[in-house]
Amino acid sequence: MEQEIAYNILLAYFKEGSYLNITLNKALTPDMDRHMKNRITRIVYGTLQNALLLEYQLKKFVKKVKVSEKTILLIGLYEHYFMDIPDYAIVDELVNLAKKVKGIRTASFINAVLRNAFQSEINLEGLSEDEQLALRTSHPLWLVKVFKKQYGEMETIKILEADNQVPLRSGRVNTLVISRKELLEEDEHFQKGNLSEDGVLYEGGNIAATDAFKKGKVTIQDESSQMVARLLNPDEGSEVLDMCGAPGSKTTHLAALMHNTGHIDVYDLYRHKEKLIQDNIKRLHVTNITTHTADSTTLKDTLDKQYDAILLDGPCSGLGVLARKPEIKYHDSSAMDEIIPLQAKLLENAYYLLKNGGKMVYSTCTLNKKENEKQIENFIHRHPDMEVLEERTILPYQYHSDGFYMCLMRKR
Incomplete structure (x- = not known):
C-alpha cells in the first residue's frame, strides 16, 4: 500500500509538475500510523532526490518507457540501492502494483526489467569527476559546476551530500506563550535544537499534529x-x-x-x-x-x-x-x-x-x-x-x- 501511495504522488509530479510537499501532505491521512507515513515519505523523497542516478542506471536496461512505468521502475531501483528491503519483496509488490494500475503486460515488463537491473551494480567509470559527482548525488551538472566555482570542491561535496539527507523536523518555540525550557519539560518528544536559541527538534512525528502547535506554543520553522x-x-x-x-x-x-x-x-x-x-x-x-x-x-x-x-x-x-x-x-x-x-x-x-x-x-x-x-x-x-x-x-x-x-x- 505504501508503494502505491508513493507511486501516485511521484506520478503526479512527473506528469504534471505538482508540488511534492502539498501532494504528500494530502496523501498522509490521520488514520495512518507513523511507520507507514515515514516509509511513504522516504520512498517519495528518496526516489526524487536520487532521480538522476536512478535514471542513469535504468537507461542501461530500457531506452524508452512511459512515465507510469518509469515511476514504478525508479521506485524499485531506489528501494534496491538505498533501502533495506529484500529484492524479492520489492519485485513482488511492484509487479502487483503494475498489474493493478496498468495491467498484466506492464506487470510482466516491470518484472523483467527489475530482475535484470537488480543483477547490476552502479558503475560511473569513464565519466569525468564532475559528471560522477553530479550523478552520485543526483544534482544537474550545471549546478555542480556553479557550487564548485563558488565554494570549492570539498565544500561542494558536503553541500551536495547534505541535500540528500532526511531533513530534521524543526520548530520554533513561541516565546510569547512559553519558554523553550518549559516546552521541553512539557513534552519529551521535543529536544533542544542545534543552532537557534528558539529552536527545537521533534521526534514524535508531525509537529502540526501536536497540542503544542495547535495552542500556539510552537510553530514549524527551520x-x-x-x-x-x-x-x-x-x-x-x-x-x-x-x-x-x-x-x-x-x-x-x-x-x-x-x-x-x-x-x-x-x-x-x-x-x-x-x-x-x-x-x-x-x-x-x-x-x-x-x-x-x-x-x-x-x-x-x-x-x-x-x-x-x-x-x-x-x-x-x-x-x-x-x-x-x-x-x-x-x-x-x-x-x-x-x-x-x-x-x-x-x-x-x-x-x-x-x-x-x-x-x-x-x-x-x-x-x-x-x-x-x-x-x-x-x-x-x-x-x-x-x-x-x-x-x-x-x-x-x-x-x-x-x-x-x-x-x-x-x-x-
Whole structure:
C-alpha cells in the first residue's frame, strides 16, 4: 500500500509538475500510523532526490518507457540501492502494483526489467569527476559546476551530500506563550535544537499534529530560517516592515522578539498567502501585525511612511532547501538568473522605505552567490550610505538545517 501511495504522488509530479510537499501532505491521512507515513515519505523523497542516478542506471536496461512505468521502475531501483528491503519483496509488490494500475503486460515488463537491473551494480567509470559527482548525488551538472566555482570542491561535496539527507523536523518555540525550557519539560518528544536559541527538534512525528502547535506554543520553522529575525533584532516599540512575509514564520518571530510591542506591516503578493499569515498570527497569539496584499516592488510609490527596521526575505532560486524540496534542483538554470533583477528591485524599495539610521536584513534560502553576496555588493555600490554590519551564510551540512544567506545593513 505504501508503494502505491508513493507511486501516485511521484506520478503526479512527473506528469504534471505538482508540488511534492502539498501532494504528500494530502496523501498522509490521520488514520495512518507513523511507520507507514515515514516509509511513504522516504520512498517519495528518496526516489526524487536520487532521480538522476536512478535514471542513469535504468537507461542501461530500457531506452524508452512511459512515465507510469518509469515511476514504478525508479521506485524499485531506489528501494534496491538505498533501502533495506529484500529484492524479492520489492519485485513482488511492484509487479502487483503494475498489474493493478496498468495491467498484466506492464506487470510482466516491470518484472523483467527489475530482475535484470537488480543483477547490476552502479558503475560511473569513464565519466569525468564532475559528471560522477553530479550523478552520485543526483544534482544537474550545471549546478555542480556553479557550487564548485563558488565554494570549492570539498565544500561542494558536503553541500551536495547534505541535500540528500532526511531533513530534521524543526520548530520554533513561541516565546510569547512559553519558554523553550518549559516546552521541553512539557513534552519529551521535543529536544533542544542545534543552532537557534528558539529552536527545537521533534521526534514524535508531525509537529502540526501536536497540542503544542495547535495552542500556539510552537510553530514549524527551520533553524536557519530562525536566525534571520534574530539578526534584524528589532527594538521594542519600533515600526517594522516585512516585505515578503508568507507564510509568516519570520514575521511572527519578529513579533515575539518585540514582545508584541510596536507595529509590523507585512506584505505578500497573493491574497491566499496573506490568509496563511493571518492564520499563523491568530494561532501564535500575535497582536502587533497588520497584513497586506500588494506588490512589494512598488511599495515606495504607494507608501507614505518609513520604517525603523525592514526584513526582505527575498524570492530566490531555493538552492539551500534542496533536502526539503528536491524538485528544485531539476528546474532550468535560467530561472536562477531571471530572479536576480526582481531581488534588486525589492532592495531598491527597501532602501527608500528605510529611515536614516534604520537597519534592514536581506535574506534568501539559496546558496547562489549571485543572488546573495554579489546582489548586496551591487546594492551597496548603488547606495554607499548603506553599510554592511554582518553577513552570514549557513551551509546545509553545518547544522543539518536549510542553507541560508542573511545580511544585516544600516542606513547611515
